[in-house]
Amino acid sequence: DSGVTQTPKHLITATGQRVTLRCSPRSGDLSVYWYQQSLDQGLQFLIQYYNGEERAKGNILERFSAQQFPDLHSELNLSSLELGDSALYFCASSVVRGRGGYTFGSGTRLTVV
Amino acid sequence: ELKVEQNPLFLSMQEGKNYTIYCNYSTTSDRLYWYRQDPGKSLESLFVLLSNGAVKQEGRLMASLDTKARLSTLHITAAVHDLSATYFCAVDPARRDDKIIFGKGTRLHILP
Numbered sequence: 001d002s003g004v005t006q007t008p009k010h011l012i013t014a015t016g017q018r019v020t021l022r023c024s025p026r027s028g029d030l031s032v033y034w035y036q037q038s039l040d041q042g043l044q045f046l047i048q049y050y051n052g053e054e055r056a057k058g059n060i061l062e063r064f065s066a067q068q069f070p071d072l073h074s075e076l077n078l079s080s081l082e083l084g085d086s087a088l089y090f091c092a093s094s095v096v097r098g099r100g101g102y103t104f105g106s107g108t109r110l111t112v113v
Numbered sequence: 114e115l116k117v118e119q120n121p122l123f124l125s126m127q128e129g130k131n132y133t134i135y136c137n138y139s140t141t142s143d144r145l146y147w148y149r150q151d152p153g154k155s156l157e158s159l160f161v162l163l164s165n166g167a168v169k170q171e172g173r174l175m176a177s178l179d180t181k182a183r184l185s186t187l188h189i190t191a192a193v194h195d196l197s198a199t200y201f202c203a204v205d206p207a208r209r210d211d212k213i214i215f216g217k218g219t220r221l222h223i224l225p
Contacts, residue, residue: 042216042218043215048212088153090155092156101203101205102203102213104148104156105155
């Protein structure tokens with residue numbers, strides 16, 4: 001157990017629907033990062049939060065949004081889902097702005113049918 | 114913008130052989146990380162390299178960092194099937210946005 005908790009582990013949903021992925025960072029970590037990994041693809045950075053504030057944005061679609069709450073957990077909202085959104089979504093957390101590297105959660109496997 | 118390039122991206126090798134994965138990056142950095150990912154699984158931290166000349170070893174894997182050449186290597190000694198995985202390097206550019214940059218990963222397939 002890495003200390004980063006992601007729920008749910010698996011999600012199957014239909015096109016056009018909306019889902020919410022949840023991440024609880026490791027205790028003491030203030031930064032949360034979201035990544036998308038499609039089949040045979042590398043890690044695509046989506047967005048970063050630091051202590052409740054958005055810090056950096058990557059290749060995140062407008063249909064996707066995220067937030068980090070006061071208790072530091074984060075949620076990634078995916079709406080108007082398309083088949084191409086099927087992927088593994090990882091959350092990672094870090095101490096002090098990523099300088100110690102990231103700890104990854106186990107991921108959420110999203111399948112859009 | 115910082116670029117991190119790994120090569121090769123795919124490597125198939127026989128058990129017992131030695132090989133090296135290379136990670137080149139385009140800007141100054143003194144921190145580099147190596148991760149392992151098994152198919153469908155999460156990324157697991159392997160090594161954290163924090164200074165020029167740093168060398169870390171764990172079992173059959175050894176990682177090194179040359180900040181002047183902007184190069185890190187992951188050397189596999191006498192490969193075994195259990196080392197089959199995808200290996201990612203990631204570089205910390207120490208920018209204000211604090212985001213580390215990942216390479217595309219090297220998929221390593223070790224044939225028994």
